[in-house]
Amino acid sequence: MTDEASFLAEYDPRDYPAVAVTVDVVALTIRDGKLCVLLVERGEQPFAGHRALPGGFVRDEPLDEAALRELAEETGLHPGEGPLERVHLEQLRTYGDPGRDPRMRVVSVAYLAFAPHLPEPTAGSDAARAFWIPVEDAKDLAFDHDQILAEGLDRARDKLEYTPLATAFVDREFTVSELRAVYTAVWGEELHAGNFHRKVLSVPGFVESTGETAARGGERGGPRAKLYRAGDATLLHPALLRPTREDRIR
Amino acid sequence: MTDEASFLAEYDPRDYPAVAVTVDVVALTIRDGKLCVLLVERGEQPFAGHRALPGGFVRDEPLDEAALRELAEETGLHPGEGPLERVHLEQLRTYGDPGRDPRMRVVSVAYLAFAPHLPEPTAGSDAARAFWIPVEDAKDLAFDHDQILAEGLDRARDKLEYTPLATAFVDREFTVSELRAVYTAVWGEELHAGNFHRKVLSVPGFVESTGETAARGGERGGPRAKLYRAGDATLLHPALLRPTREDRIR
DNA sequence: AAAATAGTGTCTGTGAGACACTATGAC
DNA sequence: GTCATAGTGTCTCACAGACACTATTTT
Numbered sequence: 001m002t003d004e005a006s007f008l009a010e011y012d013p014r015d016y017p018a019v020a021v022t023v024d025v026v027a028l029t030i031r032d033g034k035l036c037v038l039l040v041e042r043g044e045q046p047f048a049g050h051r052a053l054p055g056g057f058v059r060d061e062p063l064d065e066a067a068l069r070e071l072a073e074e075t076g077l078h079p080g081e082g083p084l085e086r087v088h089l090e091q092l093r094t095y096g097d098p099g100r101d102p103r104m105r106v107v108s109v110a111y112l113a114f115a116p117h118l119p120e121p122t123a124g125s126d127a128a129r130a131f132w133i134p135v136e137d138a139k140d141l142a143f144d145h146d147q148i149l150a151e152g153l154d155r156a157r158d159k160l161e162y163t164p165l166a167t168a169f170v171d172r173e174f175t176v177s178e179l180r181a182v183y184t185a186v187w188g189e190e191l192h193a194g195n196f197h198r199k200v201l202s203v204p205g206f207v208e209s210t211g212e213t214a215a216r217g218g219e220r221g222g223p224r225a226k227l228y229r230a231g232d233a234t235l236l237h238p239a240l241l242r243p244t245r246e247d248r249i250r
Numbered sequence: 251m252t253d254e255a256s257f258l259a260e261y262d263p264r265d266y267p268a269v270a271v272t273v274d275v276v277a278l279t280i281r282d283g284k285l286c287v288l289l290v291e292r293g294e295q296p297f298a299g300h301r302a303l304p305g306g307f308v309r310d311e312p313l314d315e316a317a318l319r320e321l322a323e324e325t326g327l328h329p330g331e332g333p334l335e336r337v338h339l340e341q342l343r344t345y346g347d348p349g350r351d352p353r354m355r356v357v358s359v360a361y362l363a364f365a366p367h368l369p370e371p372t373a374g375s376d377a378a379r380a381f382w383i384p385v386e387d388a389k390d391l392a393f394d395h396d397q398i399l400a401e402g403l404d405r406a407r408d409k410l411e412y413t414p415l416a417t418a419f420v421d422r423e424f425t426v427s428e429l430r431a432v433y434t435a436v437w438g439e440e441l442h443a444g445n446f447h448r449k450v451l452s453v454p455g456f457v458e459s460t461g462e463t464a465a466r467g468g469e470r471g472g473p474r475a476k477l478y479r480a481g482d483a484t485l486l487h488p489a490l491l492r493p494t495r496e497d498r499i500r
Numbered sequence: 501a502a503a504a505t506a507g508t509g510t511c512t513g514t515g516a517g518a519c520a521c522t523a524t525g526a527c
Numbered sequence: 528g529t530c531a532t533a534g535t536g537t538c539t540c541a542c543a544g545a546c547a548c549t550a551t552t553t554t
Contacts, residue, residue, distance in 0.1 A: 019308070021269050021346070021357050058269070063346040063357070094344040094359050096271070096313040107271050107313075107357065109344050177533075195517060197534060202515085205500060216526080222532025223524035232500050238515070249485045250455060427506075445544060447507060452542090466552080472505025473551035488542070 019105045023067045024055035024145065025074075026092060026152030027113040029132065030169050035185045036132040037149060038118075039141070040074060043129070046102050047142035053149065054130060055108065064089060067111035074130040076121050088114040088168040092152050100144050110148045112155055114168040160186055162239040164206055167230035175214055175225035176200055179207070187242050199240060205233025269355045273317045274305030274395065275324075276342060276402035277363040279382065280419050285435045286382040287399060288368075289391070290324060293379070296352050297392030303399065304380060305358065314339060317361035324380040326371050338364040338418040342402050350394050360398045362405055364418040410436055412489040414456055417480035425464055425475035426450055429457070437492050449490060455483025 027038040039051045054074035058066045067089055072079040089111055096107035121130040138149060159165045166182040167174070180196050200206055207228035214224045277288040289301045304324040308316045317339055322329040339361055346357035371380040388399060409415045416432040417424070430446050450456055457478035464474045 019269060019271050021271065058346070058357075060348055060355075062348065063344065091343055093341055094313065096308070096359065098310055098312065105310075107308075107359075109346065109357075175533090192517070192519095193532080194519090194534070194536095199516080217524070218526075218532050220531050221524085221526040221529090223534080225533060234500055235498060237494060237498075241516080243517095244487060249483050249487050425506090442544070442546095443505080444507070444509095444546090449543080468505050468553075470504050471502090471551085471553040473507080475506060491543080493544095 019107055021058045022055050022106055022108045023058055023063060023070055023111055024053045024095075024108050024148060025067050025071050025111045025113055026053060026149055027071055027075075027115060027118075028135075028152070028156060028169075029115045029118055030182060030185050031117065031132055033181060033185055034134045035153075037135050037138050038071075038074065038130055039133055039138060041129045041131075042142055050140065050142040051133075051138070052142035053110075053145045058109075063091070063109050064111075067109075067113070071113055074121070075118055076130075077118070083115070083118050086116060086168065086172070088165065092148070092155060095144055095148060097144075108148075110152070112152050114156070114165060116169055116171055157186055157242070161241055162236050164230055164233055164236060167207070173210055173212070173227045173229060175227060176207075177218070177225055179228075183240075183242075189243055203233070203236050203238065203240070205231040206236055207231050269357055271308045272305050272356055272358045273308055273313060273320055273361055274303045274345075274358050274398060275317050275321050275361045275363055276303060276399055277321055277325075277365060277368075278385075278402070278406060278419075279365045279368055280432060280435050281367065281382055283431060283435055284384045285403075287385050287388050288321075288324065288380055289383055289388060291379045291381075292392055300390065300392040301383075301388070302392035303360075303395045308359075313341070313359050314361075317359075317363070321363055324371070325368055326380075327368070333365070333368050336366060336418065336422070338415065342398070342405060345394055345398060347394075358398075360402070362402050364406070364415060366419055366421055407436055407492070411491055412486050414480055414483055414486060417457070423460055423462070423477045423479055425477060426457075427468070427475055429478075433490075433492075439493055453483070453486050453488065453490070455481040456486055457481050 025038070029036055029038075038054055040054050042048055042050050042052050054070055056066075056070050056073075061069070068079045068084070068087070071087070071089075072084060075084070077084045092110040092112045094107060094109045096105075098105055100106065100108075118132075120132065135149070135153060139146065141149065156165070160183060166179055166186075169182045169186075170178050176197050177193070179200060180191055180193065183191055183196070208231045210227045210229055212227040214227060217224050275288070279286055279288075288304055290304050292298055292300050292302050304320055306316075306320050306323075311319070318329045318334070318337070321327075321337070321339075322334055325334070327334045342360040342362045344357060344359045346355075348355055350356065350358075368382075370382065385399070385403060389396065391399065406415070410433060416429055416436075419432045419436075420428050426447050427443070429450060430441055430443065433441055433446070458481045460477045460479055462477040464477055467474050
């Protein structure tokens with residue numbers, strides 16, 4: 001029934017209230033070893049004073065482009081260049097229950113963005129109202145954004161297991177320890193350093209050696225680590241399974 | 251920028267052409283050992299005479315409900331009762347590129363539906379134009395529905411690995427062989443009967459025994475198989491990995 | 501009787517995780 | 528020197544997949 005005739009035949013304005021389409025972005029990065037999400041402070045009703053995910057109305061553009069544009073606007077960066085060049089963007093889910101926005105029917109396409117350490121949005125710019133905050137402190141968000149964030153985090157944690165997503169959180173060249181810190185931050189669990197090391201190097205295409213060595217050892221001592229780049233794998237096989245939690249199963 | 255003030259301040263009709271929101275459903279079932287998808291024949295332009303996924307405009311209802319309603323309308327069944335009672339519905343992805351529908355901006359929320367053997371839509375009813383067709387014969391669909399179907403199939407094949415989704419394709423009570431037939435049909439690969447049997451029974455919560463035995467043996471002979479119900483697991487652990495295909499990794 | 505299937509036993513290779521250990525470098 | 532870290536070695540257990548085999552049922 002996507003055809004025009006049946007659309008017109010069955011059209012009833014009460015059935016089809018004006019619908020707005022927006023994108024909302026769950027942008028994640030790691031700062032000081034903590035997984036952080038980008039939020040904005042709402043100035044207007046409803047939910048004035050509450051925090052919310054960055055987002056906005058879709059223009060005459062693809063949905064992915066709208067998400068990247070919103071992320072750029074809120075961070076004060078330019079899409080596709082500089083720090084935003086390496087951002088990984090993927091669609092999360094679409095939220096469209098009537099009543100999720102008290103003003104009108106809003107269908108929101110949620111996106112998940114992963115970025116290596118973006119700069120703090122600068123005061124004075126358009127992006128002044130945006131800020132990074134540890135995900136465990138991001139509560140009581142506007143609209144249904146608590147739920148969107150929760151589902152985004154679930155997705156991120158899952159994808160670390162079977163995709164090389166973790167490399168999107170580190171610099172182009174990184175050590176195995178830095179990669180492990182990503183897993184630790186996102187999963188919230190310590191991983192055995194030795195086993196993690198062997199595992200990462202054994203998965204084909206996950207990382208490739210640069211031949212270089214880090215300029216210095218760890219902050220609190222230790223030998224200088226070898227540097228790696230992301231490999232060409234799109235799926236990790238065998239996967240890097242997180243410690244099994246019985247409660248995830250049922 | 252989901253607030254009303256900034257919406258009005260920045261509003262420009264050229265930026266926000268009328269947007270329609272639809273749902274499209276990739277409904278999968280297994281008929282005669284083949285994975286089949288529900289399609290409709292389009293009568294109107296554009297794509298008149300082409301086949302398309304069932305779908306339609308979203309009314310004043312949650313998105314999930316719209317998907318179930320469309321599925322019910324096209325199959326001539328009643329949502330939530332009878333054969334549609336056990337349908338598994340989940341959101342797939344949202345497609346909204348400008349130009350994907352030549353008439354206007356249409357943002358379509360695609361759903362994936364899994365059902366045990368639904369009846370053929372009856373001729374004479376509203377659903378007469380809908381039909382089941384093996385997925386390998388579903389080509390040249392209208393709009394971007396080829397892509398939506400392809401992504402739906404990918405998702406279905408993935409979810410068989412780590413969720414008990416396969417049980418949504420069989421009757422409430424089933425044999426291990428019937429379950430294996432689902433995997434064979436969806437993955438398009440033969441599985442070793444003995445190993446599959448042991449594996450299924452070893453995954454906690456995947457299936458539970460009814461204590462009963464099938465009324466008769468296989469069509470071409472063999473002992474009568476024990477009957478099982480779906481268990482309470484939502485994730486299979488360890489997962490039932492499909493034979494590794496090197497090309498899936500890169 | 502013949503053929504197909506249900507279900508089990510067994511062996512092997514791989515990989516995850518626990519633990520131990522060496523070497524290196526920051527402080 | 529002290530301590531934390533990088534990276535490797537080794538052992539054990541779980542599991543996937545190959546193969547073999549028995550028992551049971553249909554044609």
